[in-house]
Amino acid sequence: MAEMFQAPKGTRDILPPESDRWQALVAVFADVFGRAGYGLVQSPMFEDIGVFQRLGEGTEVVRKEMYDFFDKGDRHLALRPEGTAPVVRAFNQHRPTVPWKVWYLTPCFRYEEPQAGRFRQHHQVGAEAIGSADPDLDVEVIALQHDFYRALGLNSLTLRLNSMGSPGDRQAYGGQLAAWLGERLGQLDEADRANAAEHPLRVLDSKRERTMAAVADAPLITDGLSADAAAHFERVQAGLEALGVAYEIDPRLVRGLDYYTHSTWEFAAGALTSAQNAVGGGGRYDGLAESLGGKPAPGVGFGAGIERILLAADAEDALTETSGGVDVFVVDVTGGDAGRDLTFELRRNGISADRSFDARSMKAQMKVADRSGARLALLVGEDEVAAGTVTLRDLRSGEGQTSVSRSEVVAKLAAKLAEGGKL
């Protein structure tokens, strides 16, 4: 036998019935954002690697986790590690009218070691609003993301919010913090010392006890915001409060992407005990369009990981109702003609229907009908063909069968299903 292949390391197949939950999740997302005026954006799965490199060399995802390759034309490309940069690139390229409000569903690729809730290919839904610096857009995006989780039935989420200030604020604070840390290197956990000069903000977010103690009284970025940045931050908080979105300010919240300015936030699932409990995060990125070669354009958005959301949903026992399966199952023991024709007659009249194949026995076909989850079975045998009828059986109650004229099947079934729908 030939070598059998399996999905590459860190990737997985999503099969029914699990995929039913994906469909349901995406449908909720599309509904929440569609009703808020966000349109779907589909951009390529790969980009010139420069699109991602401009996210900043300090970004771990860019520095060492990129899935890059050269194509036959010697172009250096990379599979998208995150969702925002390609959308901003598309914005620069097409110059749509602003604010440009879009949502997306996309796989993301990162070359790292898989573990709980972490894959080499994972999937994100996300939204971006580009072309306006209005803090009310920060509020809108955060509140919609919050409403999306609520619509899924997730209740254990917490929202951490921070402000990175204006680009100038961030830079000044970074220098100040690096200097502060530099004087206390010996007090930090060894593993955090390397970051003190290059990525001082990361040190603040360390979970190592020694470091946490050492930085307890470190200067906080929120204490040194410029007047404009402070006003922006306050407006965002007021908006969230007005809309009933609970949050907590966390001046130590640092997110992996270096391009954030002003608002940054992260939703974490309290129900998840694993290390990877962030189910979505985002921020404002007022300098990103320009660093990607476009005209300056402020923007704000977030990405949310589908795999993580589903893990959180499992932990909370949410998103359990999915609508797989068909309403009607056709059982034909006359050789298959009736099964073929009747099944398509139903389908073409808007009734979901399936059948069995391989001319199996009635008993076998009934077992398949049962497993299919169909509410009703239509039985066709020699007697029915001779009489020009089909036998209708209710698989839920299992009681009684009725004979229906072949010509009235569609109408009767439609009525029967509508009746059942009320229950």
Add this chain to the structure above:
RNA sequence: CGGGCCGUAGCUCAGUCAGGUUAGAGCGCCGGGUUGUGGUCCCGGAGGUCGGGGGUUCAAAUCCCCUCGGUCCGCCCA
């Protein structure tokens, strides 16, 4: 990239520590009991290069080495 645990039937696992007859169970699947009727029950059946390679041995699922994969932690993130 550093570390722990685990790979036996489609799935969940026993058997591995103390190597030894045709490698087991439950669930699922297929068939029969009911020559046209599912979900319960009964009977039967199919299905495994014991992740892969190498080594030790008269003999390896079992011991040793390598490798691939899974899983979890650090790190990082969704």
